[in-house]
Amino acid sequence: MATDGGSLFELVELKELLLSPGEGAEVLVRGEREPGEYRLLNLAYNHGEMEMMGGDGMMGKFSAR
Amino acid sequence: MATVAYSGSISPLPLPERLLSVEALPEPQTLRRFELSMGMAPGKGMVFLINGKAFDSERIDTQVKLNAVEDWEVANVDPDMMDHPFHLHVNPFQVIEHNGKPAPYPAWKDTVLVPAGETVRLRAHFSDFPGKSVYHCHLLGHEDLGMMGTVKIAS
Ligand SMILES: [Cu+2]
Numbered sequence: 001m002a003t004d005g006g007s008l009f010e011l012v013e014l015k016e017l018l019l020s021p022g023e024g025a026e027v028l029v030r031g032e033r034e035p036g037e038y039r040l041l042n043l044a045y046n047h048g049e050m051e052m053m054g055g056d057g058m059m060g061k062f063s064a065r
Numbered sequence: 066m067a068t069v070a071y072s073g074s075i076s077p078l079p080l081p082e083r084l085l086s087v088e089a090l091p092e093p094q095t096l097r098r099f100e101l102s103m104g105m106a107p108g109k110g111m112v113f114l115i116n117g118k119a120f121d122s123e124r125i126d127t128q129v130k131l132n133a134v135e136d137w138e139v140a141n142v143d144p145d146m147m148d149h150p151f152h153l154h155v156n157p158f159q160v161i162e163h164n165g166k167p168a169p170y171p172a173w174k175d176t177v178l179v180p181a182g183e184t185v186r187l188r189a190h191f192s193d194f195p196g197k198s199v200y201h202c203h204l205l206g207h208e209d210l211g212m213m214g215t216v217k218i219a220s
Contacts, residue, residue, distance in 0.1 A: 005157045005173030007085040012170060020150035022176035022203030028080075035072040042066040047148040048181050 002026035018045065087171040090159060090188045093136040097127065101141045101149045101179060101202065101212065112211045113202065119211025120201075126214035127200075129191045136161065138186045139179050146181040149212065150203040156218075158189040176203050191218050 001011055004024035017025055029040070099115055106112045112119045118126070129135060137158075139151045157175055160168045164183050179185050201213035 001084060003172045004175050007087075008170065008172055009085065009087045010083055010170075011080055018178070020148065020176065020178035020203065021205075022150050022152045023174075023178065024176075029069055031069065031071040032077055035074070037068050037070045040067040040069065048146045 001028055016043070020047075087159070087173060089171065090190050091134050093134045093188055095129075095133060095135045096138065097135060098138045098140060099151075099200075099214075101139065101151070102143050103145055103147070103207075103212075113207040115200075115212055115214045118214075120208075120213040120215075122215070124215065125197070125217045127216040129216055129218045131195050131218050131220040132190075132192050134188065134190045136186055136188050138184060139177075140184040141179040141181055143181060147207075148178060148180045149207060150176050150178045151185070151187075151200065152176040152203040153187075153189065153200040153216075154198040155194050156189045156191050156198070158187040160185060161188050162186040195219055 001008055002025065004022070011028070014027075017027065019025060029038075100117070102114045102117070104112055104114060106119070115126070118124075137153075141149055143149065152175060154175075157173045158177075159171055160174060160177055162168065163185050174187070177185050177187060195218050197215055197217050199213055199215055201208045204212075
């Protein structure tokens, strides 16, 4: 429903969202399935960073399962 | 990263059809190109570059007229094929095209990921804030090793 710069004009339905460092998003998670526990997962993403540079290069890919 | 738990039920609430308007920006007066890259510098080792230059606080890289609308084509030409999230301070922008394809919906952004080998065209209206500001890669290691530039906005 919103990015790092502000609100969207209309809702965009997503199953996954890639966020790089500095990016942000506001999301609305609908609780309309069977009652229970649902995990929001941080998925792996290869951004080409070399091993030696690791640590500060975290990027998150986010998904509801 | 998190677990959502819920139980019981209520009747579903309607989602809003419209949020806030994201106004289209006027056509740009200026098109600039920024090439994100890396290289080796004698005595320094690895450096990260914008248009072939590492950051220098004494240098103005980009002169923008106050109130101008500009398109910035940010091209990731890094030979090491690393992604670079491009961040512009103070002036929000809209992504117009990604690799020549129009953005799927209008959105205000202050950071956009430019994946290895790809090009993002963004549009900003430098309307409100004269003075110096910066743009840079949002990966701290890249920014510290030079991937940053100074923009000066003046009437
Ligand atoms: Cu970078």
